Amino acid sequence: MNRADHSTGPATRYRNGFLYGLGAYGLWGVLPIYFKMLGDVPAFDIVAQRVLWSLPFLATLVTISGGWRKLRECAGSARMIGLLTVTALLVGINWLLYVYAVTSGHILAASFGYYLNPLANVLLGRFVLNEHLSRLQWTAVAIAAAGIAVLAAGALGQLWISLVLCVSFATYGLMRKMLPIDAVGGLAVETALLFPLGFAWLAWRWASGAAIFGHGSTDVTLLLLAGIVSTTPLILFNAAAKRLAYSTLGMLQFLAPTLQFLLAVLVYGERFTMAHAIAFAAIWISLALYVTVLVRKPRLPTPPE
DSSP states (O other): OHHHHHHHOHHHHHHHHHHHHHHHHHHHHHHHHHHHTTTTSOHHHHHHHHHHHHHHHHHHHHHHHTOHHHHHHHHTOHHHHHHHHHHHHHHHHHHHHHHHHHHTTOHHHHHHHHHHHHHHHHHHHHHTSOOOOOHHHHHHHHHHHHHHHHHHHTOGGGHHHHHHHHHHHHHHHHHHHHSSSOHHHHHHHHHHHHHHHHHHHHHHHHHTTOOTTOSSHHHHHHHHTHHHHHHHHHHHHHHHHHHSOHHHHHHHTTHHHHHHHHIIIIISOOOOOHHHHHHHHHHHHHHHHHHHHHHHSOOOOOOOO
16 A cells, blocks of 8 residues: 555655545544444443454454564564554553543543544644644634634533543554554554453453443444454554645544534434534634645645655
């Protein structure tokens, strides 16, 4: 995948990154439906199951792509393993809190956290990666920040969920963008690092007499598919992060929380306040401004070495 991108030039690389980003955020946007169907299974059990069943899926993908040699090289670098341990913990925390938010009826809080994420990504792209922002892009950031501030004022009870989701995933994405490892290989290492924790948790739960596979054939099937369902968008995200400017990736992310937001209000009946309405309008105005800049003057990212 990476080789094809380099051989066809930056325009194709940029387009592929954009499509990967759309795929990742679109899938993340509808994931609440999947986890709501597992509402009677504890969040820790769901996350442990998704770690266990992601590993064989990722091992298969690494085999198909011929990536075992690069993984062995990665395993020989203490620095790389240390950094991937940090990213593994960040994504594990993010997974756990997201599943908890969905299954406990706080999808709006989760969507708010992921609305915060694009703003965090844009700022990280500017101040950490030195990506340039035009005056119109700064205006978009300011409008989004104003909408988020209004929403924060009306959602203080679940604000901790939103903030932890934002910080954990924004930091994860930034670190993965800077690490010299491909999407599938990096995620395979992260999952392998989390595997002992997930296995130990489920073993302890099983020894305690807990129903670690849920309460019926539907729960069993959904848990067995957890690896594929939850890993696919993360692979797409990491592939997009390697190809797009981080600020552009951040603005694409508005798709996922918008879908989550609509599901929360229209499907699951969570309360929609005036603060939500103001923030929703402000965020989409900022997105429209940012996309206008990209259409007028696209900035093709430089492929990493």
